[in-house]
Amino acid sequence: MAQQQEEPTEPCTGVDVALTRVFALLGKRWTGLIVAVLTQRPWYFAELRRAIPKISERMLSDRLSELAEAGLLTREVETGPPLRVSYRLTEAGRAVGPALEELRTWAVAYLPGDLPAATACPEADESDTC
Amino acid sequence: MAQQQEEPTEPCTGVDVALTRVFALLGKRWTGLIVAVLTQRPWYFAELRRAIPKISERMLSDRLSELAEAGLLTREVETGPPLRVSYRLTEAGRAVGPALEELRTWAVAYLPGDLPAATACPEADESDTC
Numbered sequence: 131m132a133q134q135q136e137e138p139t140e141p142c143t144g145v146d147v148a149l150t151r152v153f154a155l156l157g158k159r160w161t162g163l164i165v166a167v168l169t170q171r172p173w174y175f176a177e178l179r180r181a182i183p184k185i186s187e188r189m190l191s192d193r194l195s196e197l198a199e200a201g202l203l204t205r206e207v208e209t210g211p212p213l214r215v216s217y218r219l220t221e222a223g224r225a226v227g228p229a230l231e232e233l234r235t236w237a238v239a240y241l242p243g244d245l246p247a248a249t250a251c252p253e254a255d256e257s258d259t260c
Numbered sequence: 261m262a263q264q265q266e267e268p269t270e271p272c273t274g275v276d277v278a279l280t281r282v283f284a285l286l287g288k289r290w291t292g293l294i295v296a297v298l299t300q301r302p303w304y305f306a307e308l309r310r311a312i313p314k315i316s317e318r319m320l321s322d323r324l325s326e327l328a329e330a331g332l333l334t335r336e337v338e339t340g341p342p343l344r345v346s347y348r349l350t351e352a353g354r355a356v357g358p359a360l361e362e363l364r365t366w367a368v369a370y371l372p373g374d375l376p377a378a379t380a381c382p383e384a385d386e387s388d389t390c
Binding site: 162 | 372
């Protein structure tokens with residue numbers, strides 16, 4: 131195998147900048163999961179909090195703001211009463227859906243269920259959503 | 261839009277457990293990028309460190325151990341001299357390649373280059389690897 135290896139001549143090679151942007155955004159705790167949940171339909175804030183049981187209100191709010199800033203979702207206020215805020219993916223947000231689905235399929239095939247998954251619901255099994 | 265929304269009856273709905281495992285692993289800082297780099301070919305430890313300029317030796321070592329534990333890569337020791345350790349993806353690691361490529365394509369189309377990307381090389385442009 132040593133023959134296949136070449137010492138890089140550049141000090142900076144190999145890391146794709148577009149993928150770096152992906153993980154800078156979706157790699158933050160909860161963010162990828164929030165996007166995945168929003169691919170299903172628009173959600174109210176309170177619904178999202180219940181859907182992601184261990185996330186704090188502050189953390190969910192911060193993550194949604196980051197996603198809005200990145201252009202992946204829009205925030206809509208229903209003046210009510212009750213006043214409610216809903217979140218829906220933009221075209222950019224919806225466009226990441228197939229990649230998330232591919233990651234999910236990969237995980238079902240290759241990532242066994244006993245790996246650390248602190249954010250999963252304890253009662254959920256392999257095939258369920260939680 | 262309100263008509264589309266239904267209050268969930270379960271306290272725990274929406275988060276896919278397989279995707280939770282994906283982000284518990286690949287969402288950790290550097291991990292997704294390390295896997296992406298390794299999709300190119302096997303790499304020596306020192307090469308990987310140069311390819312990911314801002315990663316510390318300790319962090320790289322930890323991330324590689326986690327990926328080995330998750331079954332995504334194998335570690336091979338060449339007794340040398342010089343003694344060198346190389347890392348190559350397993351079938352499970354290679355199988356995530358298409359999903360990473362899809363994320364990359366999505367980012368090129370939808371994530372503008374001025375988003376926070378602390379791990380990107382400053383001199384790299386949109387289409388380059390860094």
